[in-house]
Amino acid sequence: MNNRKTPIIRFKGFTDDWEQRKLSDLVQIERGGSPRPIDDYITDASNGLNWIKIGDAPAQGNYITKTAEKIRPEGLSKTREVHPGDLILSNSMSFGKPYIMGIYGCIHDGWLLIRNTYNFFDLTFLCHLLGTPQMLNQYRSLAAGSTVNNLNKELVGNTVVTIPNIDEQRVIGQYSEHLDHLITLHQRKLEKLKIVKKAMLENCFPKKGKKVPKFRFSGFTGDWEQRKLGKVFEEYSEKNHEDLPTLMIIQGGGTxxxxxxxxxxxxxxxxxxxxxxxxxxxxxxHLRSFEGGLEMATNTGIISPAYHTFHGENTDSRFYYSYFRSKKFIDIDLTPHVYGIRDGRSIDIEGMKTVKIPFTSYEEQKAIGMFIKHLDHLITLHQRKLEKLKIIKKSFLEKMFV
Incomplete structure (x- = not known):
């Protein structure tokens, strides 16, 4: 048990020691309940009660605001009703994240209700407190030796929390909400960029039976061709270059x-x-190309002799890399040339060379390739920002709580 009375990092203006209290003395804790058989209570009626399940928890953020299912009002006496402002916590320690209710509803016995009945807490502060590494360690410690490694009312109630006055709680809660907002913002931007890229890749190559793609940059007008892969890309095998660095293939990540x-x-x-x-x-x-497509070398070096290498003159690698990793190429074009079963599958290289692939001018390839590269750069940028924000939040939970 940590005996510190103040956090490692603290907002300016707060100097008082934090207070250690047993959680059950500060909040009301109750277990959820399930009317059975539950399928008899599921309803689409307008008077149905929100039936809260793990799948209703948001991927980002702390509030549950909607449910996929509802139950008949007759089931209310056999379950636990929750109100806006209540917290719920999964009793599975592998899950461990608390949520704040934004709606009325009912919880099954896989949830614990934590109600701020006595107003000791700022809700956002409490929500983050219950998910800190310090609390998760207490859950594990108190559950040690139990035959079922789950949380229950008594176990959670026996945890000891160290809390500041309500004003400091509010400041910490506001800061944590700000971090959550930034994380959600970057997550949404990242998802939108991935959707844009997916739509781009689906529409920048001609559909079956078409000679031009649905999406096209201005200035390009000619029909596209279908050429055999072996005519666009030539296989080569150069050895005796042990002075070059040895490379590893990362599926979807180059070399x-x-x-x-x-x-x-x-x-x-x-x-x-x-x-x-x-x-x-x-x-x-490479050895997994039958399921992941062809890989593109991101640096010059040497690779296993089991692999096959291809070079194309006047071709844009970024343009074709997107095609060689597309679902169409892997599932439709390449599959007829895959033999063997399970992990013993291999690609018939000579057969693969007969696959017809889209071909347009080098200038148009380059324009599409540059746009894809730009999207990839933006996606990577937002991924890095998102990862940094998550690291900041993790550090925040460790250092701004006791």
Whole structure:
């Protein structure tokens, strides 16, 4: 048990010690309940009561504002009603995140109700407090030795919380809400960018039977062609380049140098002369290409002799990389040339070379490739911002609570 009376990081103007209290002395804790058999109570009627399940919890944010299912009012006596402002906590410690109710509803016995009956807490502060690493450690410690590793009313009530006065709680709650808002904002931007990219990739190649794509940059007017992969890309096999860095294939992530990887995969360095050279921007058919498509080399180096390398003259790698990883290419074009079962599957390379792929001028390829690259850059940017915000929030939970 932590005996500190103040957090590591604190907002200016607050100096008083925090107070240690048993949680059950500060809030009302009750277990949910389920009318049975539950299927007999599910209803679409307008007077149905919101039936709160794990799937109704938001991916981002703390408030539950809607439910997918409702139950008949007759089931109310067999369940637990919750009100806006109540907190609910899953009794599964593998889940562990509390939520604030934004609506009336009913909870089953997989939830615990935590009600701020005595107004000791700012709700946002309490919501974050219950999900801190300090609280999760207490849950695990108190549940140790139990045959069922779940939370219950007594276990949660026996936890000890260290809390400041209500004014400091509100400031911490406001800051945590601000962080949550930023995280949600970047998550939404990221999702929108992924939707834009998905729509772009679906419409920048001609549909079956069409000679031009639905989406096209201005200035390009000619029909597209269908050419055999083996005519657009030439397979090559250059060995005796052991002076080059050895590369690893990352499905969906290009290539990385083995000496810069955190994976400790063993390989025979005496056999490096037999490794194949691959140039940056060229394509690789690797051991999992039957399910993930072709990979693009993001640097020059040498790769396992089990792989196949392809180079295209006057082709834009970013443009074709999107196509070679598309569902159409993998599931429709490539599948007829995959043989074997389960993890023993392989690609018939000669058959793959006969697959017809879209072909347009290098200038149009480049325009599409640059746009995809720009989208990828924005997606990466928002992913990094999102990861940084999540790290900040994690640190906040560890250092601004006791």
């Amino acid at each position: 990385i140098r083995r000496d810069e990887s955190d994976r400790s995969l063993l390989y025979d360095k005496a056999n490096l002369a037999n490794y194949k050279m691959v140039n940056e921007g060229d394509f690789i058919v």
